[in-house]
Amino acid sequence: MSGLSITKYFPFTRMKIIKQNVHHEDASSALIYIEPDMRYSPLCHECGSKAATVHSKNHIRLIRDLNMANAQVFLQVRDRKIWCNNCRGVRVEWMSFADAGQRVTNRLARYIHGLCKMLTVKDVAEHLDIDHPAVRAFARQLRYFEYGIINHADYPIGTSMLEGINNKINVIKRKAYGFHDDRYFILKVKQAYAA
Numbered sequence: 001m002s003g004l005s006i007t008k009y010f011p012f013t014r015m016k017i018i019k020q021n022v023h024h025e026d027a028s029s030a031l032i033y034i035e036p037d038m039r040y041s042p043l044c045h046e047c048g049s050k051a052a053t054v055h056s057k058n059h060i061r062l063i064r065d066l067n068m069a070n071a072q073v074f075l076q077v078r079d080r081k082i083w084c085n086n087c088r089g090v091r092v093e094w095m096s097f098a099d100a101g102q103r104v105t106n107r108l109a110r111y112i113h114g115l116c117k118m119l120t121v122k123d124v125a126e127h128l129d130i131d132h133p134a135v136r137a138f139a140r141q142l143r144y145f146e147y148g149i150i151n152h153a154d155y156p157i158g159t160s161m162l163e164g165i166n167n168k169i170n171v172i173k174r175k176a177y178g179f180h181d182d183r184y185f186i187l188k189v190k191q192a193y194a195a
Helices: 106-118 121-128 132-154 160-175 182-192
Strands: 015-022 029-036 053-068 071-084 089-092
Touching: 053 106, 106 121, 106 132, 121 132, 160 182
Parallel strands: 029 071
Antiparallel strands: 015 029, 053 071, 071 089
């Protein structure tokens, strides 16, 4: 058995690699088993807040990652569904390397995006061994959201802070129902964020 490890090529936060399998005959594919690191509290993928409780565990997702040499890499991710108090519902745990409904990692998505700028969709599909309609749909979706995706990759800032501020202002507004003094309401909002 080899002592080589490919885990350093997968620096995913809040997750740990359990084991790895490489198809030995022709090394055409690799399967990496990943599960949440229990040292961290799970985060909601929508608002980014810490989860109140874990709703359910052991949901298995297969996510495609960048190729290593000629081998296709797949991540078998065991994720958790959580209860988020801010969103008031069950959500999937946040993962740094893939969004909730995505079947490819963010770095593979950026790679496909870059290839689609230089090659035809058919060439990209053949190069990555992905079916042609999937790449076409992916490229069309990327073109539509290109500015936002690139901006988020450069500046990974979410709207969770803004949503929290809006929520706090709405609570103050509900408590102040019936008062007709707008200046008092503005002072209460400023007071909430003075500390």
